[in-house]
Amino acid sequence: MTSTDSGNAPLAVQMRGIVKRFDDLVAVNDVDFDLRAGEVHALLGENGAGKTTLMNVLSGLLRPDRGHILLNGEPTRIRSPRDALRRGIGMVHQHYRLVHGFTVAENIHLGWDASPTVLTPARIEERTRELSDRFHLDVDPAARIWQLSVGEQQRVAILRTLARGARILILDEPTAVLAPGETDKLFGMIRQLSSESGRTIVFISHKLEEALEISDRVTVLRGGRHMGTHAAEDCTPRMLSQEMVGRSIEFTRQREPVELGENALVAEALSTTDDRGLPALREVDVTVRAGEIVGVAGVAGNGQRELSETLTGLRALTAGRIQVGGQDLSRAHARDFLAAGVGHIPEDRYASGLVLTESIEHNAILRAFQHPPVRRGPLLIQGAARRFARMLAKTVGLSISDVSAPVRSLSGGNAQRLLTGRELNASARVLVVVHPTRGLDIGAIEEVQQVLLRARATGVAILLISEDLNEVMRLSDRILVLYRGAIVGEFTDPEQFNLEEIGLLMGGALAAAS
Amino acid sequence: MIKRESGRLGRWAMGCLGWRLEQRTEPRNQTAHRLAAIVVGVVIALIAVQLAIGDEDAFNRIYRGTIGSKRGWSNILDLAAPLVLTGLAAAVALKLRRWNVGVEGQFFMGAFAGVAIAFQLESMSGAPLLALMFAGAALCGAAWIAVPAIARAYLNVNEILTTLMLNFVAILFLAYIATGPWRNPQSQGSILATRDIPEQARLPGVEVAAVEFSSGLLLGIAVAMVLWLVFRSTTFGYMVRTVGGSEQAGSYAGINVRLLSVAVLLLSGGVAGVAGVAHMTGGDTNAYATSLSNNTGYLGIAVAVLAGGSFPVVVFMAGVIGAIISAGSALRLLDVGSELGSFGLTGFILLMAAIGEGLANYRLRRERPERETLPPGDQASPAAAAGGAGGSRGT
Structure with a gap:
């Protein structure tokens, strides 16, 4: 926890009776929200609880249907994100809205009133370097965005917001796409910003532990309503989860031992390229037996997508062999994989798994x-x-x-339930699962995980690719770590899965393990 | 900056009247909005005509030239007949979110295939000759879009540009053919034409309730029904809807997206080819001629867009555009250029339809007076009081 002395700090923001409706959906319903100057304030809630909507109101992206906002005690009407920034409020969205072909310096200076009239690369890179030093955010001004990791891109987005004079910084689900190591770095940054330069920070999350670790105070929203605001030191994860979902969730894991069957999926020395034609998988070996869940851990962008696509026939191999139930599918198409009994829960369920229209x-x-x-x-x-x-x-x-x-009328949980059920129905043998619970609320996460465990018990071979390390550890019988397109480690004993060691491997810190 | 100010002004004005636009999460009743917008467009257009011409006779002329007489109805239906088919051609491509801007060229190539077959087999009797001409037209129309279709599917070359460019090639090809051995010795001036096709290769007219029209219209309606059925209840239609919704989902479902994309564009070109030969055999111009198409292919795209890509609605919208063009030509006698009359109006009504579609994303909500509640104890401040009325306030 940060040790800012914000207990008696003046209120920087008071939101009173905020209501925001979309059609018949009341996204935010009569919510009061306070920010003390200099605090780190976590905004907790399940998906659809109204966290992002509430902060979009504060950052000027949305206008409230009712209610008012006071900044430093003054009633204020915030008309646009630009207006909000003028008043010192800046938001870093989940999607960073950076121009991928531009350099870091260009992104920082894009659409900024304070950009110099004559922009030379040297000049804006120098200015970016100064900003980088001032806020202790380490970025390479000349690098292009697409060359950066997600964590580095996030840093650029934060720096861009700070450069525009944000005293109140809103971070929307900042850890959702980060590896454990990157998350620690982000937390260090947040602490520094809050304690050294007195910034006020709103940390939107649905992860309890993170919220408790980083914040001074926690506000919980549920179904668009304010459920409570607490000092972080007075909270336990159990109590917060109860507030978030309205009931308490079991955190234990229940995995019964299952007799392992034949090798259902055998992939040997898989190699392939990504969309840009660069090597994405390097001689990856994966074997999954019937009744086994093999987890693949890794930071997004290390070949997970390509791995799932080659194993379902959506991407051609440059080398290697794939066998399903003894049948060779190395050169096969998606429909052959389906015919062989391979189901697929894809990474982006709304773009490929479902036809939203x-x-x-x-x-x-x-x-x-x-x-x-x-x-x-x-x-x-x-x-x-x-x-x-x-x-x-x-x-x-x-x-x-x-x-x-229309399928878009289903909630995220119900959509994933439909998709999971469809894939299990279609494929008795192998299921390739990618990020099955991303973006779901706690109740739905629990249910989808139970469905996977039940499928395992009936002898389905499951390859689980997920960026949620807790999920991988909770469900898997075996864990492989994918780093830069290669398997860099394997953990075979569920009793001895080691979060720290896996995290280090995911970051490329170790060469091999157990 | 100005945009935002005017937006605020608009909101303020509406706020004074007690109404407010509220954004919907997803559009509702798009078809209803579009239709309402077309009606509004027609009314405004009529007012504009009245203001511009100021002749009391104008309305009367429009009325008699369109829905006010048998002659007017037969005009509308004759104009609508080719538009049904070109509209369907464009709508087929829209099902996959592709833009076949080359309907005009495929229309001409379809007519070319028809005229070529008719001249080669002049001695053949009517029905088999017509059947061959239509089949040839469908193939020729499809062939004309084959290269853009394959380039789009396998090399990701934008089909809007390639299909459009091929229109100009088709027009030049027409000029070449119409000045060659099939030339009509009587043709002169800017209209290029071959001699007329043989008598037995012409479609008979149809007469319903003393209104005469081209039998091409019946063919168009039949094609619309067939397409509707095929897209609704075959696995082909299912695959098109899937890939039209998301190409990624298509590959995920094991569909050969590239092949399907080619097939759909070929079908689109084939329908456009049929439109060409149907218009030549059933309309007033019984030859392969520049006068065959009065921008029929391009108007077909407008028809398809107005119909939201729905096949049954295409038939109706073709009638609407047919009526607008009739109205435009009825005004020609009053010194209003027919291009201005018909295309100006079409463009205007398309614009209204687009606005209507945009408005489907909003709904009008009655404002509650106490929307922005004032902070307690702040009522006294004049700035806050002004804010309560929905006006802007400086801080």
């Missing part, structure tokens, strides 16, 4: 439309499609009355 029914039969009874000759049998969709909805416990409703 279509109905629940359309999405339910995405894996079944090529086969009877849904297909007869060239025809799609509407009645059979509907029956299939209803059956699937029932199996996964979707309480919907109408399968012709």
Whole structure:
């Protein structure tokens, strides 16, 4: 915890009775929110609790339907993000909104009133270096954004906001895409900003431990309502989780031993390239047996996407071999993998796993439309499609009355439930799962994980690729660590999974382990 | 800066009236908004015509030239007939979010295939000859889009540019053919044409309730129904909807996205080719001629967009555009250029439709007077009081 003496600090921000509606959805409902000058304030809540919406109101992106804001005691109307910055409020969004082809210095100076009239690379890089020194944020001014890791990009986004004079810095889910090591660095930065330069920081998160570690005070939102504000030292994770979800969640893990079967998925010396044609996987060996969950840990961008795509036929191999149940699929297409019994829960469920413009029914039969009874000759049998969709909805416990409703009307949890159920239905043998619980609330996370464990118990071979290390450790029988496209470590004993060691390997610190 | 000020002014004005625009999370009733916008557009256009011409006869002329007489109705339907088919051609491509801007060129190439077959097999009797001409037109239209389709699918070359450019090639090709051995010796001036196709290769007219129109319209409606059925209840249609929604989802579902993309564009070109031969055999121009298309291909794109890509609505929207063009030509006698009349109006109504679609993202909500509650104990300050009325306030 930071040791800022903010207990009696004046209130920098008072938000009173804020209401923000979108259509019939009340995203923020009569919320009061205070910020003391110089504090680190965590804003906790599940997805859809209204955290980001509330802060979008404070940073001028959204106007409240009701309520008012006082800055330093003065009633203030914040008209736009630019207006908010003029008043010292800046927000770093989950997507950093950086121009990838530009250098760091160019991004910092883009659309900034204080940019010099004549911009030479040398000049703006020098200015960027000064800013970097002033805020102790280490960036390379001449590097282009696409060359940087996610953590480094985040630093640029923060520096850009600070450079524009933000005294109140809002960070939206800043740790969502970071590796353990990068998170520590970010926390160091936050502490320094708060204690040395007296910045006030709002830390939006749904991770309890992180919120408690970094903040002075914690505010919990649930369903758009304010549930409580506490000093961080008075809180326990259990009590906060109860406030967040309205009931207490079991943190224990329940994994029954399962008899391992045949090698269901065997991949040998897989190599492939990414979209830019650069090597993305280097001679990766993966074997998953029936009834086994093999976790792949790694920081995003180290070949996870390419690995899942090669193992489902969406990306061609440059070298290596893939066998599923003894059948060679090294040169096969996506539909051959499906026919061989390989299901896929993709990284971005809303872009590839689901067709958002279509109905629940359309999405339910995405894996079944090529086969009877849904297909007869060239025809799609509407009645059979509907029956299939209803059956699937029932199996996964979707309480919907109408399968012709658009799939975008489902919550994130329900969408993932539908997708998971569909893939398990389509594939009895192997399931390639990528970030299955990203962006879900605690209740849905628990449920999706249970579904995976049940599938494991029925003898499905599961390859779990996730950036959530806790999830990987909780579910896996074996863990592989992927770093720069190669497997750099393997942990075979679930009792001896070591968070610290895996974290170090993910960051490329060690060459090999256990 | 100015934009924001005017936005604030607008909000303030609406606030005074007690109404406010509120953003929807997703658009509602897009079709209804679009239709309402078209009606508003027509009304404004009529007012504009009245102001510009100031002749009391204008309305009367428009009315009689369109829905006010049998002759007017038959005009509308004849103009709509080719637009149904070109609209369908563009709408097929839109299902995959592709833009076939080359409908005009494929239309001409379809007519070319028709005229070539008709002249080669002049002695053949009507029905089989027509069947061959239509089949040839569909193939030729599809062939004309084949290169853009393949380039788009395999090399990611923008189809808007390639299909558009091929229109000019088709026009030049037409000039070459119409000045060659099939030349019509009577044709002169700027209109290039071959001689007329044989009598038995012409589609008969249709008469319903004493309104005569081209049988191409019936063909268009039939094609619309077939397309609607195919896209609705075949696995092909399912795949198109999937890939149209998300190409990534398409590959994920095991669909050969590239092949499907080529197939859909070929289908689009084929329908455009049929439009060309149908218009030549059923319309007033019974030859391969520059006068065959009065921007029919381009208007077809407008029809498809107005119809939101829906096949049944395309039929209706073709009628709407047909009526607008009729109205435009009815005004020609009053010294209003027909281009201004028809294309000006079409453009204006497209603009209104776009605005209507944008408005579908908002809804009007009755303002509650106490929206921005004042901080307690602050009522006395004049600045805060001004703020309560919805006006701007400096700080």
